[in-house]
Amino acid sequence: MSLDLTHYPTLAKAQTPEQLRTLPQEKLKTLADELRQYLLTCVSQSSGHFASGLGTVELTVALHYVYNTPFDRLIWDVGHQAYPHKIVTGRAGRMSTIRQKDGLHPFPWPGESEYDTFAVGHSSTSISAGLGMAVAAEKEGKGRKVVSVIGDGAMTAGMAFEAMNHAGDINKDMVVVLNDNEMSISENVGALNSHLARLLTGNFFNKIRDGGKKLLSNVPPIKEFASRAEEHLKGMVVPGTIFEELGFNYIGPIDGHDVNTVVDALRNMRNFKGPQLLHVVTRKGKGYPQAEKDPIKFHAVPKFNPADNALPTAKPSAPSFSAVFGQWLCDMAAKDPKLMAITPAMREGSGMVTFSQQYPEQYSDVAIAEQHSVTYAAGLAKDGMNPVVAIYSTFLQRAYDQLIHDVALQELPVLFAIDRAGIVGADGQTHQGAFDLAFLRCIPNMIVMAPSDENECRQMLYTGHVAKLPAAVRYPRGAGKGVAPESTMEALPIGKGRRIRTGKRVAILNFGTLMPFAEQAAETLDATLADMRFVKPLDEALIRELADEHDVLVTLEDGCIAGGAGAGVTEFLQQDKRLVHTLMLGLPDKFIEQGTQQEMYTVLGLDTEGIVRQVNSFLEK
Secondary structure, three states: OOOOOOOOHHHHOOOOHHHHOOOOHHHHHHHHHHHHHHHHHHHHHHOEEOHHHHOOHHHHHHHHHHOOOOOOEEEEOOOHHHHHHHHHHHHHHHHHHOOOOOOOOOOOOOOOOOOOOOOOOOOOOHHHHHHHHHHHHHHHOOOOOEEEEEEOOHHHOHHHHHHHHHHHHHOOOEEEEEEEOOOOOOHHHHHHHHHHHHHHHOHHHHHHHHHHHHHOOOOHHHHHHHHHHHHHHHHHHOOOHHHHHOOOEEEEEEEOOOHHHHHHHHHHHOOOOOEEEEEEEOOOOOOOHHHHHOOOOOOEEOOOOHHHOOOOOOOOOOOOHHHHHHHHHHHHHHHOOOEEEEEOOOOOOOOOHHHHHHOHHHEEEOOOOHHHHHHHHHHHHHOOOEEEEEEEHHHHHHHHHHHHHHHHOOOOOOEEEEEOOEOOOOOHHHOOEOOHHHHHHOOOOOEEEOOOOHHHHHHHHHHHHHOOOOEEEEOOOOOOOOOOOOOOOOOOOOOOOEEEEOOOOEEEEEEOOOHHHHHHHHHHHOOEEEEOOEEEOOOHHHHHHHHHHOOEEEEEEEEEOOOOHHHHHHHHHHHOOOOOEEEEEEEOOOOOOOOOHHHHHHHOOOOHHHHHHHHHHHHHO
16 A cells, blocks of 8 residues: 555655654644544555554654654554554555564564664553663763653553652653543543643743752751642642652643644653653544444454444354353353453453353453462462463463462462464564463473364363363464364363374374364374373373384474473473484474464464475485
């Protein structure tokens, strides 16, 4: 998609921040309107994250207008909202490729642009990174400014408050922009707060405040009184007391869709000393009514026609693994009143909407707080409840210590339903679930299961729930083989796999949902095929049998080879003194870029043709 200068004349003059900063300020509203329309056109034709970017158009324009990016550092949190940023930083013509193989990265990515100052994708990292850059800027001594943009959802994570506490303590120059899109501002409130923001960021107010503090600095009782008076005076008109307590000068809230108000506030704050927080209120999906009404549905969208005012209806397909989990959760809760389901802000993605409605007393959304979610589950388990933590593979990485220290060490019966394991597709490096098998396998007391289809997933969830030990079931994004889950639930024998097919010379040991490829490859190679089911404990008896009967063992997994399930097989063979040629297939020792799941399986040699090719090459050697 090329930029049409006829339809977007102002945006055509602002394809880089340097060009944007040459525009007169009165042109910024027109630029924002064109940028929003261009974003709508791009994403509707390419798919991608949508509602968040619509809500940050004016903020993006203002930030690049006031700050000398890329010299000044601009850090976006998570990055869902960074599409407008990509458009005005020289990438407008490539927006049609976003989230696609060899296309633009789905999130800010330093390897893609010098304007992307920090790689993001996971929540609540921007303030920590920004503070580090602020310290470096002070040591550099060249006047570099630092701005971190964080959403109200990301602000719920403990890491954000840890960073703010540190920033307030060391008092470095930085600006945090809190993009609050949970509420709208009525005109009178917006106008009032815009006026207050201009007042509180103006030189007059700050000279009086700083001068007063200096004047009273040697009179402790009066100094304390003056400080508290200022705090409570501001607390009466702005909801910023908590940020002030953390050492930030709080400004706002202001209307984040009034580009001139945002520019004025940022311009005034640009040279303030110490940590500053600007609270801007925006609306997700701004400018597209359907996205404003349902920002969750329009968070990430397929290709669609904006004129339809609706997303296309998905064709009926096999239920996703997330849906299988959600149905199991409802069925299990009907039998077990002690079941408690927990999610760190992933209700929709994890398939928990129906459960949350039917069993609200057994459901907890703890917000973006992965560490807390795991230790909270540990506390529930310690006193007799049966907690289930629904979490994405890459987000569980953030709670690794809690998994080890608070759950596994105490052998507490917490079940982890690990969604988005393996290749996830368009979200790329930051979201590929590559490492869970490796980092779970090394933890004592854990049961780790990898289902090969939907029914096996359901039975494994039940197995983990009744095992009374720390247990994990990991499954991929989307649907699998289309095997309808059985309504009955039966616990599988812990640590036992099964033979699917008997062949010659080669045995394929499959871990997880690459099974369809494994089945076709086994037919082509006339190989034995085993569904291993358990990564921990391994089915050692089955491994011995397969090693004794075959010349070559091939392990197959949708996870990293380093330390993964295949590594567990080779470790056991070595300890058991069974010397057999072993080929480990899985994800290589690199971060996997974006692309569809099928594209990446082909690139990595994990589809049928790739498995056959790699096995034959190994046999030839």
